[in-house]
Structure formats: structure tokens, C-alpha cells
Amino acid sequence: MGGGRGRGSRSRTQRKHFRDGRENAWKRPKSDPTADGNSAATAVDRSWKPFSTQNTAFDEYYKEQGIVSAEEWDTFMEVLRTPLPAAFRINSSSQFSSDIRQQLENDFMKCLQAEGADGVEIEAIRPLAWYPDNLAWHSNYSRMQLRKNQTLERFHEFLKLENEIGNITRQEAVSMVPPLFLDVRPEHFILDMCAAPGSKTFQLLEIIYQSTKPGLLPDGMVIANDLDVQRCNLLIHQTKRMCTANLIVTNNEAQQFPGCRSKALSKHSGPELEQSMGQLLFDRVLCDVPCSGDGTLRKAPDLWRKWSPGMGNGLHNLQIQIAMRGLALLKVGGKMVYSTCSMNPVENEAVVAEILRKCGGSVELLDVSNELPNLVRRPGLRKWKVRDRGVWLASHKDVIKNRHFGAVPGMFPSGRTYVPPTEEDIKNENGGNSEPNQESQTSNEDFVEETSDLPLERCMRIVPHDQNSGAFFIAVLQKLSPLPAIPENPKKQKISIAKKDETQEQNSVPSVEYNDEQGQESKSVVMESASEAASDIDLVDNEQEEKDVPMEATPCDDVSTDNALEDARVTVNGKSDPDKATGKRKLQTQGRWKGVDPVLFFNDEPTINSIIAFYGIDESFPFKGHLISRNSDSNHVKRIYYISKSVKDALELNILVGQQLKIASVGLKMFERQTSREGTDASCSFRISSEGLPLILPHITKQILNATAVDFIHILKYKTIKFHDFVGAGFGEKASKLMMGCCVIVLKKDYDQDSSDTVKVDASTIAVGCWKGRGSLSVMVTAIDCQELLERLSVRDEGMKEIIAQGKESKVLNGKDQKEEIEVTEEVAPEQ
Numbered sequence: 001m002g003g004g005r006g007r008g009s010r011s012r013t014q015r016k017h018f019r020d021g022r023e024n025a026w027k028r029p030k031s032d033p034t035a036d037g038n039s040a041a042t043a044v045d046r047s048w049k050p051f052s053t054q055n056t057a058f059d060e061y062y063k064e065q066g067i068v069s070a071e072e073w074d075t076f077m078e079v080l081r082t083p084l085p086a087a088f089r090i091n092s093s094s095q096f097s098s099d100i101r102q103q104l105e106n107d108f109m110k111c112l113q114a115e116g117a118d119g120v121e122i123e124a125i126r127p128l129a130w131y132p133d134n135l136a137w138h139s140n141y142s143r144m145q146l147r148k149n150q151t152l153e154r155f156h157e158f159l160k161l162e163n164e165i166g167n168i169t170r171q172e173a174v175s176m177v178p179p180l181f182l183d184v185r186p187e188h189f190i191l192d193m194c195a196a197p198g199s200k201t202f203q204l205l206e207i208i209y210q211s212t213k214p215g216l217l218p219d220g221m222v223i224a225n226d227l228d229v230q231r232c233n234l235l236i237h238q239t240k241r242m243c244t245a246n247l248i249v250t251n252n253e254a255q256q257f258p259g260c261r262s263k264a265l266s267k268h269s270g271p272e273l274e275q276s277m278g279q280l281l282f283d284r285v286l287c288d289v290p291c292s293g294d295g296t297l298r299k300a301p302d303l304w305r306k307w308s309p310g311m312g313n314g315l316h317n318l319q320i321q322i323a324m325r326g327l328a329l330l331k332v333g334g335k336m337v338y339s340t341c342s343m344n345p346v347e348n349e350a351v352v353a354e355i356l357r358k359c360g361g362s363v364e365l366l367d368v369s370n371e372l373p374n375l376v377r378r379p380g381l382r383k384w385k386v387r388d389r390g391v392w393l394a395s396h397k398d399v400i401k402n403r404h405f406g407a408v409p410g411m412f413p414s415g416r417t418y419v420p421p422t423e424e425d426i427k428n429e430n431g432g433n434s435e436p437n438q439e440s441q442t443s444n445e446d447f448v449e450e451t452s453d454l455p456l457e458r459c460m461r462i463v464p465h466d467q468n469s470g471a472f473f474i475a476v477l478q479k480l481s482p483l484p485a486i487p488e489n490p491k492k493q494k495i496s497i498a499k500k501d502e503t504q505e506q507n508s509v510p511s512v513e514y515n516d517e518q519g520q521e522s523k524s525v526v527m528e529s530a531s532e533a534a535s536d537i538d539l540v541d542n543e544q545e546e547k548d549v550p551m552e553a554t555p556c557d558d559v560s561t562d563n564a565l566e567d568a569r570v571t572v573n574g575k576s577d578p579d580k581a582t583g584k585r586k587l588q589t590q591g592r593w594k595g596v597d598p599v600l601f602f603n604d605e606p607t608i609n610s611i612i613a614f615y616g617i618d619e620s621f622p623f624k625g626h627l628i629s630r631n632s633d634s635n636h637v638k639r640i641y642y643i644s645k646s647v648k649d650a651l652e653l654n655i656l657v658g659q660q661l662k663i664a665s666v667g668l669k670m671f672e673r674q675t676s677r678e679g680t681d682a683s684c685s686f687r688i689s690s691e692g693l694p695l696i697l698p699h700i701t702k703q704i705l706n707a708t709a710v711d712f713i714h715i716l717k718y719k720t721i722k723f724h725d726f727v728g729a730g731f732g733e734k735a736s737k738l739m740m741g742c743c744v745i746v747l748k749k750d751y752d753q754d755s756s757d758t759v760k761v762d763a764s765t766i767a768v769g770c771w772k773g774r775g776s777l778s779v780m781v782t783a784i785d786c787q788e789l790l791e792r793l794s795v796r797d798e799g800m801k802e803i804i805a806q807g808k809e810s811k812v813l814n815g816k817d818q819k820e821e822i823e824v825t826e827e828v829a830p831e832q
Contacts, residue, residue: 051301053081058294061309064392065384067343068463079465084298085140087128087173088159091202092135093209093242094167095694095763096792101134103795108158111151125155128173130375130467136176140468165788166241171199172299174462174472177375178286178339179203181368181476186211186218188283189646193254193326195224196231198238200286205242214763215621215698220283221246221646227253229664236665243691245644245668248651250661251596254289255321258660259329260653280653283334285326289319291340291347295471298464309387312344316411319351320358327355327363330479335366338475343463345384346411348473349456352380354410355477356454362483366476367458376466380459380475383451386411394449413452588632591659599651599663602627604634607686611671614684614741616702628667641667642692668692674742674771682741688769690781693744698761703743703772705734706759712747713793715770716786720778738772742780745770747793766793 059077062068068076090097108125124145128136139155146152162168179200184190184207195201201224208218224239224247226232232251239247252258261279292311297303319340326336338355340347356365369377386393388407393399396409397418409417462472590596602608608624617623626648629637643651643666654661670692674685688696707715708728715721726732735743746759747766766789769780779786 051304053297053301053304055304055307057309058304058307061387062343064387065345065381067345067381067461072465075465076463079468080297082298084172084470085138085468086170087136087138087176088163088168088170089131089176089199089203090135090137091167091169091242092133092206093212095766096167097135099792099795100162100167103158104137105134108151108155112149115149115151124152128176130372131176132180136173138173138468161784161788161791164784166243167788169199169202169238169241171203172296172470173467174295174470175199175341176203177372177462177472178288178337178474179207180372181474182284182286182335182337184208184220184284186220188220189281190220190222190284190286191257191282191326191329192222192224192286192288193257193322194226194288194290195249195286196226196228196235198224198235200288201235201239201247202242204286205239205244205247208246209244214761214765215695217245217644217695219646221248221644221650223248223250223282223650225250225252225254225257227251232664240665240691243668243694245642245695246647247666248647248661248663249665251664252662255318255325257325257329258657260650260657260660262653262657280329280650281331281334282329283331285330285334285336287323287326287336287338289315289322289338289340289347289351291315291319291342292344293341295341295343295473298470309344310389312342312346313386313388313406313411316346316350317408319347320354320410323351323355324358327359327477327479328483332479332481334479336477336479338477340473341470342473343461343471345381346386348461348475349380349382349384349452349459350411350413352459352475352477353413353452353454353456354415357410357415360484362479362481364478364480365455365458366478367455368460368476369458375462377460377462377474378466379457380461380473382454382456383413383449385449413450415452590663591655593659593662596662596664597630598632599666600629600632601625601651602629602634602637602640604637607634610684611686614703614739615688615696615700617696618699618701621696621699627670638673639669639689640671640686642670642695643667668695670696683739684741687742687771687780688744690769690785693767693769697744697746697765697767700744703738703741704759705731705738705743705745706748707731707745708748709793712745712766712768713790715745715777715779716768716790719786720776722776726777735772735777740772740774743770743772743777744768745777 063070063073090100094100104125104127112124124141125137125139127134128138139159141149141152146156159168159170163170176199182190182204184204186208188208190204190208192201192204201222204222208220208222212218224235226235226249229251232249236249239249250257259279259281292307292315293300294303294307323336323338326338330336338352342348352365356363386407388399388403391398391400393407393412395414395418396407396412396416399407399418409415459473459475462469462474464471588595588597590598608627611617612623622645626643626645628641628643628651629639630641631637647666651666654663668691669689671686672689674680674682674687688700708731710727711721711731714727723732723736726735744767746761749764768789771778771780781789
């Protein structure tokens with residue numbers, strides 16, 4: 001009822017956040033014939049109608065561009081109008097990756113092949129031939145087949161569970177291609193410039209973790225950036241399943257991504273800093289830019305009615321700016337992949353050609369035709385045309401005078417700028433006559449199609465009908481030397497990409513289709529005009545004014561939830577602060593960024609020492625100096641995050657240069673404060689989170705026990721078990737002697753014996769976090785995690801399967817109902 005603006009008012013979605021004015025499909029128009037009770041009309045009007053897959057402008061445009069031959073045009077369009085098959089990727093860094101792959105190969109595939117005679121498509125599930133090690137799979141079946149076939153139904157449930165846990169990632173097949181051409185190694189620093197929704201970022205993290213041993217971290221890191229706050233939250237949710245300490249998620253403009261340059265660090269040595277400049281530079285850059293998205297028509301059929309040639313034209317300049325910024329941040333010798341989910345040469349080859357012209361010989365377009373030989377791809381185009389306002393243009397010379405801002409020289413194959421002659425030039429040419437010579441005008445106006453002299457055939461085009469996929473464009477660039485100084489030309493673009501902290505002016509552009517990799521429809525984001533500034537997220541000081549915000553900036557309150565409420569009796573200048581007195585959440589600041597929770601190194605010595613003593617953390621583990629929090633009040637920190645050495649160095653550099661990076665998420669959640677009654681009685685109130693357990697497990701020497709398979713499975717099934725109800729000889733007694741608080745239970749590899757107390761950790765070790773109470777032991781993982789772990793154990797070992805099956809027959813252990821529970825549930829809300 002009334003009034004005040006509480007904390008919820010900043011995060012509530014309002015009508016102003018939807019600038020594109022979407023149609024209300026449920027609202028009947030005034031002339032709706034169903035309103036007068038006509039039942040026949042009701043039956044017609046309420047029937048579902050599929051999306052139209054016809055667009056005359058689309059057909060005319062791509063026929064003229066010649067992206068496929070005339071003979072295969074009908075096949076191309078036929079495939080483009082069919083739904084896209086689903087695809088997913090096994091997380092290669094997962095503990096159970098080999099188990100999942102074997103289950104797909106030996107269980108689901110064989111069952112479906114055996115049932116092929118019953119009308120089920122034999123290749124409903126198959127690995128992607130071009131993806132290494134059978135880690136990517138393709139599935140293609142209808143809902144009708146799913147309902148009728150038990151194996152497909154079981155496979156569908158398997159997919160949902162493993163995707164939720166993070167053992168697999170659902171991702172469009174062609175979207176998996178760009179990271180494979182980056183040639184990533186574990187020590188590389190990688191920048192993903194336009195990362196949301198995060199499937200490619202997840203893929204990059206998998207690669208740098210592939211050869212990492214348990215308890216260790218790779219030397220490299222990934223910075224994943226996205227401008228839109230809501231998509232940034234999707235990116236955080238997606239990458240959180242990776243459980244990594246080598247990731248920073250930022251919320252900056254890609255075309256102005258900060259280089260964090262600091263002359264004060266010229267003497268600092270580190271793998272991520274160029275010593276002569278003290279700047280954060282990258283070994284690899286993934287530049288998957290915003291595009292018109294017509295390569296996703298198979299999964300987003302609503303694009304058929306919205307598509308127009310102007311969508312690509314309007315994004316051309318922005319794509320160049322983002323790509324040039326990526327090259328400026330790339331180390332000499334490093335590689336950058338430029339990619340789009342568009343088929344438009346204005347967004348693809350034209351952008352690559354303009355990049356090569358701007359960079360001179362400092363950047364090379366690589367020929368990677370010998371890599372991934374099973375991937376069917378086509379060479380890039382060397383000639384194309386530009387369509388502007390319904391007119392075909394072969395060169396910049398054909399652009400009419402008042403449309404030079406809409407069709408710039410870089411859109412054309414040659415990239416040459418045509419300067420029309422002045423009246424004085426015409427007069428001199430015609431011997432004093434100001435009228436142009438009719439013959440010369442006719443000869444100059446011939447429609448001559450240009451051909452690029454650059455090796456654009458080294459680019460790659462993936463078309464839908466080659467391997468039953470979406471469409472994609474990929475170009476691999478290598479930086480050979482520092483970029484040349486690019487003079488600023490105010491007549492063309494009022495921006496200098498090689499320098500940071502420059503304001504940018506860009507043309508207003510139409511709706512942008514961001515490449516969405518999870519099979520959901522691409523999200524259309526309205527690009528704002530240059531006069532609009534970011535709302536609610538302003539700079540604390542006006543050192544840097546954000547102009548040309550490409551999309552609506554929304555408050556970052558939902559980016560982090562790691563802050564406790566301030567004390568109600570907070571005074572400002574001797575007077576009570578009404579906001580804080582009413583319990584309103586204090587607006588957090590991260591350096592110059594308002595509304596973003598701070599990133600602070602956690603240096604509370606008493607708390608850190610109590611954690612080290614309680615868990616017996618080994619001195620060899622780099623612990624102190626690697627902990628951060630998102631709360632400025634150290635007494636109310638709920639979560640403590642762990643960061644790798646590379647991320648630590650990057651954060652220190654960012655702080656030194658005035659926090660130019662707007663960090664939305666960073667670090668691996670390692671410890672969480674236990675707020676239950678028994679948690680406050682424990683000598684250490686911080687418990688190990690399930691995300692951080694695999695990393696710290698090899699380094700803890702206290703509060704850890706071996707358990708037989710029977711006891712391990714029972715605690716997963718019943719969640720809480722009293723000490724005297726454990727089956728293993730002596731296990732309940734050993735558990736009762738642990739200190740009250742968090743402990744770790746490790747599954748013994750030889751589950752038939754219960755003799756050794758030594759805990760040996762390797763890549764195959766399975767462990768869960770528990771809470772040791774006064775009379776019982778309670779597991780501290782979510783129900784879905786317990787379910788998935790039980791499934792994995794049953795698949796891995798027949799003996800485990802029998803134990804789990806026996807447990808299903810009864811929910812009573814030793815004749816006693818297990819009803820005692822303790823308030824120690826793993827929080828599933830986003831922590832940042």
C-alpha cells in the first residue's frame with residue numbers, strides 16, 4: 001500500500017525495462033469474433049498456428065550473395081525450416097566424465113540400436129564425429145518417440161539430471177566449434193568478450209582443467225565478460241556448475257574493455273603482465289560478437305518474420321570495434337577467434353577484411369583447414385554485395401549521397417572509400433562546363449562487382465544442410481606484432497579503439513540476436529541510442545561518463561547476495577540514518593561502480609587461523625592471501641571464496657588501477673558460515689562448501705573419515721544417521737569422536753574391508769561434506785546431488801548397485817526410522 005522504496009524496488013522488473021514493446025498474445029482485439037459467442041469462430045481462432053518460415057527478403061538476399069550454389073538452394077532452405085536437433089557436451093573435467101561416456105556408448109546407444117526394428121531412429125543418439133574423444137553428442141527424436149520409447153524416456157531423464165549437476169552442458173553443436181580452434185593450454189590467459197549465456201566459457205574452463213591433478217589449479221584463467229546484467233547473471237549460473245577458482249565474470253562494454261594499464265607495475269613479474277606496460281593482456285581471445293542471428297533460425301523460428309538486411313548493416317561498426325579491442329588486448333603471438341551465428345557477409349567476411357586492413361601486417365588470418373578434419377566447413381567469400389534501403393550496392397561508389405553513414409566503405413570487399421567529385425573538379429574536367437559529361441558518367445556508373453584481395457577463403461562457413469546443424473562463421477586470427485597506431489577520424493568514427501577510457505559514439509542499431517547456445521530462443525536485445533545513459537548503475541565519481549549504452553543497464557542487486565543487513569542503529573554525522581534504521585540494505589559500491597558488491601581480500605586472521613586449525617589444512621596449500629569476500633563488514637561475512645594465483649594477480653592489478661573492471665562474480669565458494677543453533681556452538685562456524693571440497697580435500701588432515709560403501713550409500717539416502725546405527729565396524733564410534741562441526745566422509749575404494757583409516761585422495765576419490773552433531777551425522781549436499789551420486793555409483797560398480805537396490809526396499813535402517821535432522825542444508829540460491 002503505500003510507500004517507501006525498499007530494497008526490492010531496485011531489483012523489481014518494471015515495464016520500462018522492456019523497450020521493445022512485445023505483443024500480448026493473450027489479449028483479444030476489440031474485433032475478436034469469439035466475444036459474441038460464436039463457437040465455430042472460437043474453434044478457428046484458438047487453433048495454434050506455427051511460425052511462418054517464409055521471408056521473401058531473406059530468399060532474395062542470400063540467393064544474390066551466393067552463400068550456397070543454386071543447385072543446393074532448395075535443400076538448404078528445406079533444412080533451415082526444420083527444427084534443430086539437440087546437442088550436449090560431456091564436461092571433460094568432471095570426475096565422472098568417462099562413466100557418462102561409457103553409459104552413452106554401451107547403454108543408451110546399444111539399446112536404441114536393438115530397438116531399431118520397432119521404428120525408433122537408430123541414430124537418435126550419436127556422438128559428433130568432429131568433436132575430440134566422443135565428448136559431444138547429438139540427439140534427434142520427437143516428443144512422440146519420447147513418450148513411446150522407454151529407453152528414450154530414460155535417456156531424457158538422464159540428460160536433465162546430469163545437466164543440472166554440471167556433468168554435461170546442453171549446447172548447440174556449431175557453438176562448440178570456436179573454442180576448439182583457439183588451441184588453449186592450461187597456462188593461458190583467456191578473454192571471452194561477449195560470453196553470455198556461458199557455454200563457450202564453460203568449454204574453455206574445461207580445456208584448461210583437463211590435465212590438472214586433484215587439489216591443484218591451472219596457471220591460466222578465464223575472464224568472461226558480458227554487458228547486459230541479466231545475461232551476466234545467466235553466465236554466472238552456467239559457469240557456477242564448473243566449480244572453478246580460475247574465473248572472473250565482468251560486466252563491462254566489450255568494445256571498451258579495460259586493459260588495466262599501470263606504469264607502476266612495470267617491474268612486476270607475472271605471466272599475465274607485459275613487463276614494459278604493466279597491462280593485463282591475454283594469450284587467447286574469443287570474440288563471439290552480437291549479430292543478427294539468422295544462423296539460429298532452426299531454433300528461433302520467430303526470426304523469419306523479423307529478419308531484414310538492415311540488421312546486419314547496423315551491427316557492422318560495433319562488431320569491428322569489439323574485434324579491434326580484442327586484438328589490442330591480445331599478446332603478440334596470441335590467437336583470437338572471431339565468430340558469429342550469422343550468414344551475412346557484411347557481419348562476417350566484411351568485418352574480418354576491415355580488421356586486416358586496419359591492422360596492416362600485424363595480424364594474420366590463419367588457414368586452419370587441416371584441423372578438425374571431420375567437421376564439414378566451407379571457405380569464406382571473397383565477393384559480396386551490400387543491400388541498403390532495398391538497393392543493391394556493388395561498391396562504395398554506388399552509395400547515394402545521403403546514405404554514406406548507412407553503407408560505410410568497410411562493408412564492401414575492397415574497403416575503398418569513394419569521394420564524389422566537387423563542382424570545381426567537374427568544371428575542370430569538362431573545360432569550364434559545370435554540367436557533368438554524360439558519357440563519362442555512364443561509364444563510371446557501371447555496376448562492377450568487387451572482389452577482395454585478402455585471403456578470406458581461410459575463414460570458415462558452416463551451413464545447416466552439411467551436417468544437420470545451425471549456421472556459423474569462424475575466423476582465426478594471430479597477432480604477429482603490436483598494432484599500428486590508428487589515427488582518429490571524426491568523419492568516420494569518433495572512437496580510438498587502441499586506447500582505453502575513450503568515449504564512443506556509434507550508430508543506433510536494430511534488435512540484436514545474441515548467440516544463445518543452450519537450445520533456447522535467442523534473446524533480442526534493443527540497442528539504446530547515444531543519448532541514453534545507464535540507469536541506476538552510475539560511476540561514483542564522474543571520471544568516466546558512459547555514453548552509447550548498447551542495452552538497458554539494470555541494477556546489479558541480484559549480482560551478489562553475500563551481504564548482511566546493517567545494524568539498525570547506524571548514525572551518520574551524529575544522526576540516525578532513516579534508511580539503515582528501517583533495515584534497508586545499504587547500497588554497495590565496488591570502487592567506482594554503484595550497486596555492485598565489493599571484491600575484498602579476506603584478511604581476518606582469527607577466522608582464517610581457526611579454519612586452518614579446525615581442518616588441519618596443510619601448509620603446502622596456498623591459503624592465506626587467496627581468500628576473498630563480497631562484504632565490507634568482516635564480522636558478517638557469510639561466504640568465503642578461494643581464488644587462484646592468476647586471478648589474485650589480476651585482482652591486485654585491478655585495484656591498483658582504480659577498479660576499472662566491474663566484477664560480477666569471482667572465485668570458488670570454499671567456506672560458508674553455518675548459522676544453525678549447533679553451528680554457533682562449533683569451534684569453527686565455517687563449513688566446507690560442496691563446490692570447494694574437491695580442491696581442498698587433498699590438503700585437509702582433520703575432520704575426515706573413510707566410510708564403507710554401505711555406510712556411504714546410507715548417509716546419501718537417509719541424509720541423517722545416528723552414530724550407533726552405522727553398519728561399518730567402528731565407524732560410528734570414530735564419527736562421534738570428531739569435533740562438532742563440518743567433516744568430510746570419503747568412500748573407501750575397497751568397500752569390502754574396513755581396516756585402514758588412511759585417506760588417500762586421487763582423481764577417482766568420492767567424498768561428501770557432512771555435519772557432525774551431538775548424536776548424529778548429517779549430509780550437507782542437496783537432494784539432487786545425492787540422487788546423482790547414487791546413480792553414478794550404481795553405474796560404476798555392480799556391488800554398489802546391489803547395495804543401493806537393497807536400500808530401496810526399506811526406508812528404515814536397523815528397525816529405526818531416521819527422523820532426526822539438523823538444519824544444515826546446502827543453499828542453492830546464487831551466491832554472487
